[in-house]
Amino acid sequence: MEQIRIFELSKEYLENLREAISTEDKGFIKDSMEGANEADVASLLNELDQDEALYVLRALDQELAADILIELDEDDQFKIISHMEHHELAGLVDRMDSDDAADLLNQLTVNEREDVISHLQEKEKSAHILDLLRYDEDSAGGLMAKEFIRANKNWTVVQTINEIRRQAENVEKIYSIYVVDNKERLQGRVSLKKMILAAAETKIADICDDDVISVPTYMDQEEVAEIMRRYDLESVPVVNVKNKLVGRITVDDILDVLREQSEEDIQAMTGIAGDVEESDSVFRISKARLPWLLIGVVGGLMGSQIIDFFEEGLQAYVALAAFIPLVAATGGNVGIQSSSLVVQTLAAKSVFADTPWQRFIKGFLIAIINGIVLGVFVFLVIAFIFRYEHILGITIGFSMFCVVLMASFMGTITPLILNRMGVNPAVASGPFITTANDLLGLAIYFGIAVWFLGL
Amino acid sequence: MEQIRIFELSKEYLENLREAISTEDKGFIKDSMEGANEADVASLLNELDQDEALYVLRALDQELAADILIELDEDDQFKIISHMEHHELAGLVDRMDSDDAADLLNQLTVNEREDVISHLQEKEKSAHILDLLRYDEDSAGGLMAKEFIRANKNWTVVQTINEIRRQAENVEKIYSIYVVDNKERLQGRVSLKKMILAAAETKIADICDDDVISVPTYMDQEEVAEIMRRYDLESVPVVNVKNKLVGRITVDDILDVLREQSEEDIQAMTGIAGDVEESDSVFRISKARLPWLLIGVVGGLMGSQIIDFFEEGLQAYVALAAFIPLVAATGGNVGIQSSSLVVQTLAAKSVFADTPWQRFIKGFLIAIINGIVLGVFVFLVIAFIFRYEHILGITIGFSMFCVVLMASFMGTITPLILNRMGVNPAVASGPFITTANDLLGLAIYFGIAVWFLGL
The missing domain is CATH 1.10.357.20 (SLC41 divalent cation transporters, integral membrane domain)
Structure with a gap:
């Protein structure tokens, strides 16, 4: 694992980091974390107190800071975001996927939340976030992201590739392209593999796989997890009651749901109320x-x-x-x-x-x-x-x-x-x-x- | 969920299926299961006795039968494969991914296993399976498949696309292309998205992301699961001690590992020895x-x-x-x-x-x-x-x-x-x-x- 080796997720590094924070050595923080994985940095920040963690996040560039913030435990997230200025937080939220942003903002009060959203640069993102905040956190709607690639069934392959190019920066991972009709209703999916192998002028409708499995917005997240496990899906489209395509759930979120669910069950069975960890006070x-x-x-x-x-x-x-x-x-x-x-x-x-x-x-x-x-x-x-x-x-x-x-x-x-x-x-x-x-x-x-x- | 609706995973259908089996109506079985999802058919077969299940599998075409066999519970799998002729089983194994084939054959004795492998049509597949059988079932080596796309770092994008085309039938799902040097050592990865957006003559080395996370063959499957969860991976390359790329683990297998692990823990905690389900005798x-x-x-x-x-x-x-x-x-x-x-x-x-x-x-x-x-x-x-x-x-x-x-x-x-x-x-x-x-x-x-x- 290259990244771990470069970054050295170790007690020694943690010492050096603490030292750098107390001497306000932003250069060391920035340089040593260059190319580090966000999940690893988040593990380190979990060990720091909130002021130290905030100092590190401010020393890094916003893209990395946003990724790290998402990976933190909810408790730590809350401590940090409640100590940030709203415009500062908005700068980070602008760099997150809509689902992560909504989960984060869900921890704030309605007023704080709306103030942060009003500071966002991207208007499309604020619309997405506001939409996601309407759903129950434990439902498919609460789990889905608004960033994904959709193609009209009448498009050609080359038109669709242009759409991918246009969205390349917003949509980090593409597994399938979801195909919709003119009313945005889900019609099917095309795998990226098929896209690569098809000729440029092929119509999407001709390579579209129409028995796509989708989930409704109100479905419970544990049921979504079971469907994805059962049918070996790496992503699943989410539709509203009119079968309109409204979002996409990716398997990385499902892995977190499964872990959470298993911890929750074990805590319930062993008589521990509420979500605690050995590292809690x-x-x-x-x-x-x-x-x-x-x-x-x-x-x-x-x-x-x-x-x-x-x-x-x-x-x-x-x-x-x-x-x-x-x-x-x-x-x-x-x-x-x-x-x-x-x-x-x-x-x-x-x-x-x-x-x-x-x-x-x-x-x-x-x-x-x-x-x-x-x-x-x-x-x-x-x-x-x-x-x-x-x-x-x-x-x-x-x-x-x-x-x-x-x-x-x-x-x-x-x-x-x-x-x-x-x-x-x-x-x-x-x-x-x-x-x-x-x-x-x-x-x-x-x-x-x-x-x-x-x- | 289109598929479920078409197929009707219901007690009524189960009745009709039993009726068709007793009247030897292969036509009904084949037609009604046309386009059905293998996981759903497997759920149905779990309800049948072993002779009935075997009858259904023989009525279907081999491609679907192989997919269904993989999805069955281990107990049911064993009952069915131990009642199949070795050449018949080999016909199904020929249509499986190497990792699923190895898991299935692991249930047979060494002699039976070798006899089935000797009946395989594809020589490459038998080499793959023999290789996988060497690893501990619970290790990364036991979990990985040999079907994946690798590209030499000196290739161009168009050469790589040709390789994908050549392998399209063997490799069902492609997430990333793993990049190797001339000695087959893992150098990095290229996402399919990057491939689509790159010009045809671009060198792979130029778009290759070199901080790829890999796992060694001997790593325990639960540790692999934790790494994939932590770093949000949908697939992870497996390397041997010389960093040679030997396989790939996909997230669908990890979802099964997590479920199994959680069931195992709960059974251990509640004092139930061995892997039982409520449906057991x-x-x-x-x-x-x-x-x-x-x-x-x-x-x-x-x-x-x-x-x-x-x-x-x-x-x-x-x-x-x-x-x-x-x-x-x-x-x-x-x-x-x-x-x-x-x-x-x-x-x-x-x-x-x-x-x-x-x-x-x-x-x-x-x-x-x-x-x-x-x-x-x-x-x-x-x-x-x-x-x-x-x-x-x-x-x-x-x-x-x-x-x-x-x-x-x-x-x-x-x-x-x-x-x-x-x-x-x-x-x-x-x-x-x-x-x-x-x-x-x-x-x-x-x-x-x-x-x-x-x-």
């Missing part, structure tokens, strides 16, 4: 974790009251207490396993997915097998290795079986309900399901104990 | 879940012996039993939260990542804050709402504090150790860490109880 991470921990604690306190309710039984048969963690942990583990498979299927969305009933039946069969295996295993260990009374082994083995069935049912139904309510179903794999299963499991356990042991 | 899912459940159960049984050891204390102070699930659940939740953040950072790999010591100190500070909040909260509820003796509230509150500290430490260190051992660190967010924390938590809890309550 102690206070912030602590705050992101506390809500779910508190839910777990409240659940645990409620559990203590269930156990307290059976205190007499426990007095009479104190060995029952020893198996509380066993029953509770199994309930939690089974619940998480079940919900995780359902969440996975919900994410993949298929016409042929099982109906809720088929899911329950299947989950029920799996739970019966696993419940029997675990129940018998536990009975054998308790009765023959630990040498408790057989009736205690039977009580706990049967409780295990019931808890596996119950947790499997809860693990299947919870993500389905959350999904229907529009909540990220991955939450169901986290502390929420564990806590609910703990409580139900305790009630089942003591219920069975009272019944079997006659307490 | 009851027996298979059950088998994938049992190992982790058993680990949890063994942990729970060990826990019962820890509690049993403190039986006298419990006899004397039975209310202690009521708070076992609270302490255990909190330990589990804190452990999973801590490990999940570490796993996330390990996946992102950065030069500026914290050292293990920095991690511990930070984790320690977060744990102190959360431990104090939870400990005090629990004390207040137990002493003033549940109205137990204050000393019990203090015992349990202080146990909570210690358990949060311990679980946070375990949650930080476990993924770091697993990662160093070459095990997927996401395992540390699953039943493994929960079980370990349960046991340690119980020991801490009873230890403190004995000390504070003088049992």
Whole structure:
């Protein structure tokens, strides 16, 4: 990787950079970052404080500074742009693609945003940005850029090449040329490869591939990602309700969506509220974790009251207490396993997915097998290795079986309900399901104990 | 989406397809799938049994059948190819890109594989496939294809266009042309856009962008994915140790890697062994879940012996039993939260990542804050709402504090150790860490109880 080698993304370079900032050595900053990749510089700036980062951006030329700003984490972006003059920020926004510009400006208030846009040099760009700001950030409309090449179906290849030449500076990456009719409705696509191989006077309509896959502006970004993955697309045209071509989504944005989605799911599953990273402040991470921990604690306190309710039984048969963690942990583990498979299927969305009933039946069969295996295993260990009374082994083995069935049912139904309510179903794999299963499991356990042991 | 509409990926169509298969109506199959997308047909075939799927593939022309076969799940692929004659399979492999062909053949034994390759028509293709089979499936070498456009730096644009024309049929998607010297060493890249805009006699060396990012054959696929995401690449050239250009990885393969990786992590975290889907058989899912459940159960049984050891204390102070699930659940939740953040950072790999010591100190500070909040909260509820003796509230509150500290430490260190051992660190967010924390938590809890309550 040439670029990384030249640029040296290293702790030593970071030291030198800090030194240059404190001695106001703009020359060093500019020269050493010549030809560096924007994503690498952004990694460095993430390590600096906001004043230092702002100093570096101001030392560089606007083209590079704009590219770097786009690559920063949202938090860092916000800190920097809220300390810039509006006309200064506009100078950078003028050099961004419309989608990146809209994402950036979305972080400002409506007033600030409009003031920055009023300072833009390119009128076409401000119109594009204003258009994009109308869409929900997580929709295809919020993800698309207005910079792409479109060709009228009546054009020739050479006319289209002239259009590419005209737009060459605005449109950094061209994968396909989208073909429209006179009313700007999407008709098809022509790959650049076909353009290169075709004769200059060929009509676009003659080399146009008309079964183009497009997405509507309102489609959720995760669905767009799944379509692009499924059909191996590197870009996809976005159309409005009248099939008018309004934008293009490129695969680099989709890679970011997928990473974000996977981080979001994992955080939801592990009970971390909000988008935090290990590099965030102690206070912030602590705050992101506390809500779910508190839910777990409240659940645990409620559990203590269930156990307290059976205190007499426990007095009479104190060995029952020893198996509380066993029953509770199994309930939690089974619940998480079940919900995780359902969440996975919900994410993949298929016409042929099982109906809720088929899911329950299947989950029920799996739970019966696993419940029997675990129940018998536990009975054998308790009765023959630990040498408790057989009736205690039977009580706990049967409780295990019931808890596996119950947790499997809860693990299947919870993500389905959350999904229907529009909540990220991955939450169901986290502390929420564990806590609910703990409580139900305790009630089942003591219920069975009272019944079997006659307490 | 035109294609989906024409093809109708629906349960009704699936019925009609099954009907056509049973009446051996090849005409219906061929006509109705005319122009259908291979990914959609693959979804349908996933619903059929292996004989039906094989019948459909044989009814279609080889080009489409090859594309569909690539898109099937690995399990279904294996079932189908193991029932094909080797010359029949070779006919399909002849129509695949080398990387897809190698992935497919990797499922066969070495002997079967070589026999299929010996039946291939194109000698160049068999050489390509044999070359690719040498690489680890999860490395850049295992992911790359041998079909791509390379140009010598001394060529002109028109010479390069002739090369594209010559290769047009083999190389479906062209993003960049990779430029090599006379020894086939990678020198740079030229985008198709530049090619279109350049004059015919321009030398390639003059329009070549020489800071091209490449990856070595041995790089892990997840690292390749991160590089392509970070630098917004739609394709990346693969070089050997001598910097010789040996292949190209395209972003569509990376989208699959990312999805696979995210599913793998989630399964590891939720305690599901092996790659299963909700559509797999009851027996298979059950088998994938049992190992982790058993680990949890063994942990729970060990826990019962820890509690049993403190039986006298419990006899004397039975209310202690009521708070076992609270302490255990909190330990589990804190452990999973801590490990999940570490796993996330390990996946992102950065030069500026914290050292293990920095991690511990930070984790320690977060744990102190959360431990104090939870400990005090629990004390207040137990002493003033549940109205137990204050000393019990203090015992349990202080146990909570210690358990949060311990679980946070375990949650930080476990993924770091697993990662160093070459095990997927996401395992540390699953039943493994929960079980370990349960046991340690119980020991801490009873230890403190004995000390504070003088049992």
